[in-house]
Amino acid sequence: MPNSPSPTGSHAAALTDRTDDRPVYVIGGGPGGLAVAASLRARGVRAVVLEKSDRVGASWRGHYDRLHLHTTRRWSALPGLRMPRRFGRWVGRDDVVRYLEKYTEHHGLEVVTGVEVTRIDRAPDGSGDWQLTATGGRVLRGRAVVVATGFNHTPRIPDWPGRDTFTGELLHAARYRAPAPYADRDVLVVGIGNTGAEIAADLAEGGASRVRIAVRTVPHIVRRSTAGWPAQATGILVRRLPVRLVDRAGAVMCRIAVPDLAAQGLPRPDTGLYSRVRQGAIPVQDVGLIDAVRTGAVTPVAAVASFDKDTVVLADGTRLTPDAVIAATGYDRALEPLLGHLDVLDGRGRPVAHGGRSPKGAPGLYFTGFTNPISGMLREMALDAERIAKRVARASR
Numbered sequence: 001m002p003n004s005p006s007p008t009g010s011h012a013a014a015l016t017d018r019t020d021d022r023p024v025y026v027i028g029g030g031p032g033g034l035a036v037a038a039s040l041r042a043r044g045v046r047a048v049v050l051e052k053s054d055r056v057g058a059s060w061r062g063h064y065d066r067l068h069l070h071t072t073r074r075w076s077a078l079p080g081l082r083m084p085r086r087f088g089r090w091v092g093r094d095d096v097v098r099y100l101e102k103y104t105e106h107h108g109l110e111v112v113t114g115v116e117v118t119r120i121d122r123a124p125d126g127s128g129d130w131q132l133t134a135t136g137g138r139v140l141r142g143r144a145v146v147v148a149t150g151f152n153h154t155p156r157i158p159d160w161p162g163r164d165t166f167t168g169e170l171l172h173a174a175r176y177r178a179p180a181p182y183a184d185r186d187v188l189v190v191g192i193g194n195t196g197a198e199i200a201a202d203l204a205e206g207g208a209s210r211v212r213i214a215v216r217t218v219p220h221i222v223r224r225s226t227a228g229w230p231a232q233a234t235g236i237l238v239r240r241l242p243v244r245l246v247d248r249a250g251a252v253m254c255r256i257a258v259p260d261l262a263a264q265g266l267p268r269p270d271t272g273l274y275s276r277v278r279q280g281a282i283p284v285q286d287v288g289l290i291d292a293v294r295t296g297a298v299t300p301v302a303a304v305a306s307f308d309k310d311t312v313v314l315a316d317g318t319r320l321t322p323d324a325v326i327a328a329t330g331y332d333r334a335l336e337p338l339l340g341h342l343d344v345l346d347g348r349g350r351p352v353a354h355g356g357r358s359p360k361g362a363p364g365l366y367f368t369g370f371t372n373p374i375s376g377m378l379r380e381m382a383l384d385a386e387r388i389a390k391r392v393a394r395a396s397r
């Protein structure tokens, strides 16, 4: 039996006995799912969170040790519970996990752990309900379903030619925890998003003998905070302004706040900051990369093209022989197996609607956490939770 008691004491066994309640099922016990469940509960709607791992906040438990939120404590809190002041302005990984546990307890959320939903369908009787297929042969029925399985669901490593011949260590950033295992080793980090940038800085500070970072597209780099003003606050203020205007203002701000690293191999990008956000690329918040590149502790190199036994071949023809390659190359949302048959995903596998809106032809099906907003994902998930709960409560009346 894969089930284990949830923090609130619910059991998956109990779950099957109570399907005639037709609760709202929330798939995923991360911040997105917990926020929706709390908002529903606050409106008197029974919500059951189904979580495939054995505890809430599974993604956060797996992140690397030095991770802190890039968004402020205040703008990262979920509906109905502040984060304690003692967590500091930039909340650390373990405190995020503590907060999610506390949040579950504080709101008395019904969380069932050890249950993975494998498929979502319309109930066959035409009632408009939703039917979930889950591990252990469970078939569950809810009046609405909220998909909160996470943007960072399945680690993705590109299928580089020769990848399987590589004799060094190759791992996805999702498996990286701390620099200690890489002390005195030559490491190539692939990808310069927020994760790759921070891991490269972490390795350099943590004693790796050499750290290079492979860059396919030069990122926008912003300071997490300038003179006490958080980058997130700017993101919130500008998110509805015209893209070109924000692009221009962003270029000026970056010139003032971030040194020119062109000589070190990291020129300023030639596309606008907000244009890139609209294409799905969030700027890199500096938590050590700028200094590491400026001082030569981290060296930017060209993108990875292929592997050849102990060698990594870069797009400019350079050949490297690192001991380890850490692929900070992103994640797949992996929604297709769950609901690819429902015609609710776009060509890139993203839900066609999110927040309080259901996809056309799929009333009662909601998504949260599948956008990448400049104003901070936790903040947006908190807002989406309220929107979803309002819609569901209205439909239930």
Ligand SMILES: Cc1cc2nc3c(=O)[nH]c(=O)nc-3n(C[C@H](O)[C@H](O)[C@H](O)COP(=O)(O)OP(=O)(O)OC[C@H]3O[C@@H](n4cnc5c(N)ncnc54)[C@H](O)[C@@H]3O)c2cc1C
Pocket: 027, 028, 029, 030, 031, 032, 033, 050, 051, 052, 053, 056, 057, 058, 059, 060, 063, 067, 068, 069, 070, 071, 076, 115, 116, 117, 118, 148, 149, 150, 151, 152, 153, 195, 368, 369, 370, 376, 377, 378, 379
């Ligand atoms: C390294 C990193 C740093 C980040 N920092 C910030 C930040 O500073 N500020 C910010 O606002 N955002 C940040 N984010 C973005 C975002 O806030 C987090 O990724 C957040 O955890 C997303 O919450 P979620 O609930 O959507 O997904 P997750 O936290 O990934 O939770 C999804 C849950 O669903 C479960 N699950 C998945 N599939 C199933 C299934 N089929 N059945 C049952 N359960 C399932 C998983 O086990 C998991 O517990 C960061 C993301 C990453 C990766």
